[in-house]
Amino acid sequence: MSTAINGGRGSMMGGASGGTPPAGAGALLPSAEPVQLVGPDGQHVHDDRYPLPDGEQLLRAYGCLVAGRRINDQANALVRQGRMAVYPSSHGQEACQVAAALVLGDEDWLFPTYRDTVAVITKGVDPLQVLTLLRGDWHGGYDPHEHRVATQATPLATQLLHAVGVAHAAKLRGESTVVLAMCGDGATSEGDFHEALNFAAVFHVPVVFFIQNNEFAISVPLKNQTVAPSLAHKAIGYGMPGERVDGNDLAALLAVLGAAVNRARDGGGPSLIEAHTYRMQAHTNADDATRYRSADDVERWVPRDPILRMRTYLRALTLLGDVGERAFADEADAIATAIRKGLNTEVEVNPAELFEYVYTEKTTQLREQAQQLREELARDAAADAASVDSASDDVEHQGKGDQR
Amino acid sequence: MTQTTEAPAARLTHQPEAVAAPPARATATFAKALNAALADTMAADPGVLMFGEDVGRLGGVFRITDGLTARFGEERCFDTPLAEAGIMGMAVGMAMNGMKPVVEMQFDAFAYPAFEQIVSHVAKMPNRTKGAVRLPIVIRIPYAGGIGGVEHHCDSSEAYYAHTPGLTVLAPATVRDAYFMLREAIAFPDPVVFLEPKKLYWSKEEVDLAELRRTFEDGQAPRRIGRAVVARPGTDATLISYGPSVPTALAAAAAAEEEGRSIEVIDLRSIVPFDDETVCASVRRTGRAVVVAEAPGFASVASEIVARVQERCFHSLAAPVLRVTGFDIPYPSPKLEHFYLPSVGRILDAVDNLQWED
Numbered sequence: 228m229s230t231a232i233n234g235g236r237g238s239m240m241g242g243a244s245g246g247t248p249p250a251g252a253g254a255l256l257p258s259a260e261p262v263q264l265v266g267p268d269g270q271h272v273h274d275d276r277y278p279l280p281d282g283e284q285l286l287r288a289y290g291c292l293v294a295g296r297r298i299n300d301q302a303n304a305l306v307r308q309g310r311m312a313v314y315p316s317s318h319g320q321e322a323c324q325v326a327a328a329l330v331l332g333d334e335d336w337l338f339p340t341y342r343d344t345v346a347v348i349t350k351g352v353d354p355l356q357v358l359t360l361l362r363g364d365w366h367g368g369y370d371p372h373e374h375r376v377a378t379q380a381t382p383l384a385t386q387l388l389h390a391v392g393v394a395h396a397a398k399l400r401g402e403s404t405v406v407l408a409m410c411g412d413g414a415t416s417e418g419d420f421h422e423a424l425n426f427a428a429v430f431h432v433p434v435v436f437f438i439q440n441n442e443f444a445i446s447v448p449l450k451n452q453t454v455a456p457s458l459a460h461k462a463i464g465y466g467m468p469g470e471r472v473d474g475n476d477l478a479a480l481l482a483v484l485g486a487a488v489n490r491a492r493d494g495g496g497p498s499l500i501e502a503h504t505y506r507m508q509a510h511t512n513a514d515d516a517t518r519y520r521s522a523d524d525v526e527r528w529v530p531r532d533p534i535l536r537m538r539t540y541l542r543a544l545t546l547l548g549d550v551g552e553r554a555f556a557d558e559a560d561a562i563a564t565a566i567r568k569g570l571n572t573e574v575e576v577n578p579a580e581l582f583e584y585v586y587t588e589k590t591t592q593l594r595e596q597a598q599q600l601r602e603e604l605a606r607d608a609a610a611d612a613a614s615v616d617s618a619s620d621d622v623e624h625q626g627k628g629d630q631r
Numbered sequence: 632m633t634q635t636t637e638a639p640a641a642r643l644t645h646q647p648e649a650v651a652a653p654p655a656r657a658t659a660t661f662a663k664a665l666n667a668a669l670a671d672t673m674a675a676d677p678g679v680l681m682f683g684e685d686v687g688r689l690g691g692v693f694r695i696t697d698g699l700t701a702r703f704g705e706e707r708c709f710d711t712p713l714a715e716a717g718i719m720g721m722a723v724g725m726a727m728n729g730m731k732p733v734v735e736m737q738f739d740a741f742a743y744p745a746f747e748q749i750v751s752h753v754a755k756m757p758n759r760t761k762g763a764v765r766l767p768i769v770i771r772i773p774y775a776g777g778i779g780g781v782e783h784h785c786d787s788s789e790a791y792y793a794h795t796p797g798l799t800v801l802a803p804a805t806v807r808d809a810y811f812m813l814r815e816a817i818a819f820p821d822p823v824v825f826l827e828p829k830k831l832y833w834s835k836e837e838v839d840l841a842e843l844r845r846t847f848e849d850g851q852a853p854r855r856i857g858r859a860v861v862a863r864p865g866t867d868a869t870l871i872s873y874g875p876s877v878p879t880a881l882a883a884a885a886a887a888e889e890e891g892r893s894i895e896v897i898d899l900r901s902i903v904p905f906d907d908e909t910v911c912a913s914v915r916r917t918g919r920a921v922v923v924a925e926a927p928g929f930a931s932v933a934s935e936i937v938a939r940v941q942e943r944c945f946h947s948l949a950a951p952v953l954r955v956t957g958f959d960i961p962y963p964s965p966k967l968e969h970f971y972l973p974s975v976g977r978i979l980d981a982v983d984n985l986q987w988e989d
Contacts, residue, residue, distance in 0.1 A: 366755070370763040371727070378759055382751045388717055389752070392724020392732075399680075399706055399730070418744070422717030429712055584758045585796050587765065587820040590857065590904035 254468065257459035261471040261503045264478040267531045269539025277482040282546045288329055288477055289537050289547065290555045295321035295345040296534055297559035298354065301566050302344070302361075306512045310570045312363045315342040319475070319507030322533035323439045325349050326480035330488045331407055336375045338390040338408040342439075343379060346409065350376050354562060355569040364574055383414040387423035387436065394432035405491045407435045407484070413444025415461065416452045424499065428465040433491035435484065436499045439474060441506035446519040462499035474504030475533040478540075505531070578604065657839040662832040664806045665695045665771075667840045668813035669733065673703050675848065676731065679817060681708040683718055683735030683771075692737060693773055693832055715741060719748035719770070723756065726766040733817060739774040740783035746791070753822045754797030768822045769813070774802075775875040775925050777830035777972055779965035785829075786962055787926035789874075792824040793902050793935070799856060800902040802826040802874030806836035808900055810843045811852045819856060828875035857904035861913065865895035868919035868982055871910055871936055873899035876923045876973055883923075883978035894982065902932055907939060914940050915947040919985040921955060923973050928956030950986035 263272045264279050271279060280288075299321070302314040317324050320342075328349035331337060337350050344361075348354050351374040359368025360379060367378040377393075380386035390408035397404035414420055415438060427434045438458050442449055455461055462469025472483040480502060487498045505528040509516040516525075541547035582589060582597040589597070659667070673679045681699055683691075687710040690697030699708035711718050715736060722732040736742035742749075749770065756764050776785030792800045799821055803809045809827070816823040846852050862877060863884050872880040877898045884894035895913050899906065914920045920940055924933040937952045955973045963971045 365761065366759040367761070371760060372763060377727070378756070378764075382747060385720060385748060385752060388720020388748070389724035389727060391717075392721040392726070393728040394724070395721060396725040396728035396730045419716055419720060419747075422712070422714040423720065425712050425714070426717045426721055580761070584760075584762045586799070586904075587757075587762070591907060592905065 252463065255463040255466065257457060257462070257469040257471045257501070261473045261501075262479045262483050263473040263476050264482060265476050265536055265540045267475075267536050269536050269543060271540070274479075277479065277486065280478055280481045280485070282541075282544060284481065285478060285537065286541060286546050286551070288325055288481060289534075289541055290558060291325040291329065291349050292321050292477060292534050292537060293555045294559040294562055295324050295349065297563045298345055298348060298566065301563040302358065303508070303512065305567070305570050311358065311361045313511045313513060314344075314361055315511045316508045317342050317345050317506075319528065319532065320439055320441055320504045321345055322477040322480055322537075323437075323474050323502045323504055326477060326484050327407055327409060327437055330481060330484040331405065334375070334402070334404050335488070336377065336390065336393050336404060336406040338377045338386045338393075338406065339379050340383075340386065340409055340411065340414070341379050341381050342411065343409050347376050347379065348562075350374055352376050354566050358566065358570065362570060362574075364576055365580075384410055384417035384419035384423065386410075387414075388419055388426065390434050390436075391423050391427045391430070391432055394427070394434045395430055398430075398432050403492055405433045405435065405488050407437055407488065409437050409439065411444065412438060412440040412442065412449050412458060413447065413452060414438075415458050416444075424461070424465045424467070424497070427497035428467045431496040433494075434497045435487040435491055436497065437484065438499070438501045439504055440501050441474075441504050443506055443510070443520070445510045445514060446516075448519075457501060459499055459501035465497075465499075467497045467499060469499045469501065471501050471503060474502030475528075475531045475536070477533055477537050504533075656837040658835050659806055659838050659840050660832065661803075661806050661809045661827075661834050662693060662695055664810040664838070664840060664843070665813055665827065666697055666699075667844070668810045668817075669696060669699060670702065671844045671847075672733075672814055672817045673699065673707060676817075677707075678729060679707070679731045679733060680725065681733045681735070682711050682722075684710065684713055684737045686710060686735050691735060693827075693829070695771070695773075695827070695832075696735065715743075715745040716748050719745035719753065722768050722770075723748065723752050723766060726768050727756075727764055731767045731769075731817060733769040733771060736770060736772045738780075738784045739772055739786040739788045742770070742772055742788065745770075749792070749798070749824075750795050754795045757821065758797060765820050766822045767817075767820050769816045769819075769825050770823070771813075771825045771827060773829045773832075774826040775828050775830065776962055776968055777828075777875060777925075779968070780829070781964065782962070785968070787875075787924070787957065789824075789826055789902055790926060790931050793932050797822070798903060799823045800826065801856065801900065802828065802902060803900060804828065804831065804862075804872075804874055804877035804898050806834065806838055807843065808855060808898075810838075810840065811847060812855050812900065814847050815852070815855055823856075826874055830875050831878070834878070855900050857901050857906055859897050859899045859901065859906035859909040861895060861909070862898040863894070863896040865893040865917065867893045867917055868921065868985055869895045869897060869910075869913045869917045870921050870923055870978065870982075871897045871899065871913075871940075872923040873902060873932075874925075876925050879973055879975060880923045880978065883975045883982070886975055886979060887982060890979075892982065905935075905939070907943065910936070910940065911943045914944045914952075918947055918949040919982075920944075920948075920952045921978060921981045921985070922952065923955045923978055925957050925973060927959045928954050929959045931956060950984075953981045953984060955981050 299316045299318045305311045306314045324345035327346045352369045356369040387408045390406045394406040459469035459471045582593045686696040687700045725732045775787045803812045870880040880896045887894045922933040922936045933954045933956050
């Protein structure tokens, strides 16, 4: 039992320093090229290591992909209409979003970032609850325990350590939970990224670290973040395997992430997966991407679109036809309609809630401050009521017939 | 999991019986009381975990975790890689998943790498999730100076934490409080920053730790979080203090008594939540107050206390509320620290300046 903490690789006190580098350390290195199972032309690419997921699984995932794109489009529209403060879109990255959620079981945890709204929804969280944060009602809108989805992290890489803690606790209790933790390429420069990978490896916990390398951290390109051969190459420094995958290839993502999840569940420890993808839109609606990249750069990624290639593949195999497409489109429309309706309904915010959750039991000071705000609002309401009264008096004086 | 039987009672039976004098009263140090509080909590609650740097085999650089790994196993008291943000962030995840982590930041200033995790997540997660995620984490920090420590080992960092809504900030000053407050902190549903005054680690009191355990586990220990205590009653002026400065304040009160002044000493124990009631009741009675704290005075916990007292007790005050704090400088090196620390003399000077009429 004493070896449990250190994953059975040595005693607690011995660790890696006591031995020689393990034979086959090279096996921790990622493949030279990102794993690809379906190319941009929709053709299957054979790979000895990763069998192609079966058609049924791909078809279901494709439906999520279509819905994911629709959610991104709808959210962007709602920001333009002023119904949401901001939306960091994952347009172009939907295959990563969908695969990250679909490879997990109900008992598994997902740790998303602010750009991973589609992944959160795919894991089962109500879209309206997810968008609470961006609508500006509260800093989070769902109970993380309900679908085992952590709150969307805004500070970069901090959530990766929480993922390690959740996995560590699960392991201590002998549960088979796996945790998938997402981050972007920029976040790999943060100290918490390093500490999370190192802790996960040392404690040998079941975490899959999943980097969506979309080439930009707001405006800063990857070459300004690192000169490592790839982000997946960082894994060997922590003694865990790294793998690269085509981030616009849904089939490859399901295969590679699925293998990493299985490996973690079987006690194989953590791994690092880097998906090579592209952020097709600006960082958020408040960002102007033309200041740091050209339309041509973006255009080059259009033929590599994740939906396009999966559609071509599934149609060629006749797994997907016009009827199926229509059904997926209808499902996506239904989600979008629900989002639109929900966000067009004004939600009352309750200022009393400001004090409610800071501590389990309000401190004397917070009780006083809550009372102060209550009195302030009551005064304002009384003043408003008085001014409405006098205004309606004025209207009555002006003439009764005009109001109708 | 290895378990060594801990049977202090059995050991006592092996003592020679030729002790004619009445049995000596049991004594314990502040450090031992903290150690016992951890051991007793871990024995009572399997969800409690202790981790940090050198807390395993070594038992912590101050030996607060001594013997815990041997008794409870490496799963429950363990060393982590040397990374404070990592320790803190992992604790957040463990707490999200049902555990009650107690983490040790080896020294006050070495907690700063964990600051983002503490401020952005430990303090805010319960609010962010409307209470769906509670974080019962205790962050133990050996803290403050007076031990001749080199740079980065003597910071009084309480204001950073006290300024952060969502954190509960405690600083015990007695052996008894060390035991009860650490147990209360671990049982508390919200994150607690538990500041352990290093210079008090070796202070001793006549206490029987087994008796403290029974008192706590029988629910007989009065709540200390949010409750200040009158450490010494008096009538002429109030010294308000906490943590490492309490013994200095008490010494000043004793010296003042020889000069004919009756000084009350308040030991806050809990910086957040702050006990306005006890503090203000005392000041309204005495009409004069001095706040004593080791941290630099500018924008400090001491400043906050002065502000609160003046807002609430203005009409009872015979003089402005004064402060005796550290200077607004980085904590000095060992040969210079005695110029910096609040001293009995400086406190008595402040008391003398409270506009006495005689």
